[in-house]
Amino acid sequence: MPAIHFTKEPFEKAVASGQLMMVDFWASWCGPCQMLAPIIDDLADQFAGKALVGKVSTEDERALAMSLGVMSIPTVIFFQNGKEIDRLVGVRDTGEYSQVLNRHL
Numbered sequence: 001m002p003a004i005h006f007t008k009e010p011f012e013k014a015v016a017s018g019q020l021m022m023v024d025f026w027a028s029w030c031g032p033c034q035m036l037a038p039i040i041d042d043l044a045d046q047f048a049g050k051a052l053v054g055k056v057s058t059e060d061e062r063a064l065a066m067s068l069g070v071m072s073i074p075t076v077i078f079f080q081n082g083k084e085i086d087r088l089v090g091v092r093d094t095g096e097y098s099q100v101l102n103r104h105l
Helices: 008-016 031-046 062-067 094-104
Strands: 005-008 021-027 052-057 075-080 083-089
Touching: 005 008, 008 021, 008 052, 008 062, 021 031, 021 094, 031 052, 031 094, 075 094, 083 094
Parallel strands: 005 052, 021 052
Antiparallel strands: 021 075, 075 083
């Protein structure tokens, strides 16, 4: 199952649900973002039913990215209980993202 592509309203609704979420803020022109894409999709499969894994295009949702303080991409933000609980900037390996998710399950 690929990652969910969020726009502003569905993103806000998902965060408000309180569920554990991992969201990749990316852009189509960003080379490192393209390298991260298959990792995000793999994590969406691994954590299906345990955590929401999604993506937000900073090109389409610039105001949302700015409101969360996304200054460089890729930035992966983790949410739970309606708030940010962790953030990783730049491309990391699958294990680093998994560790954050597993710590909050």
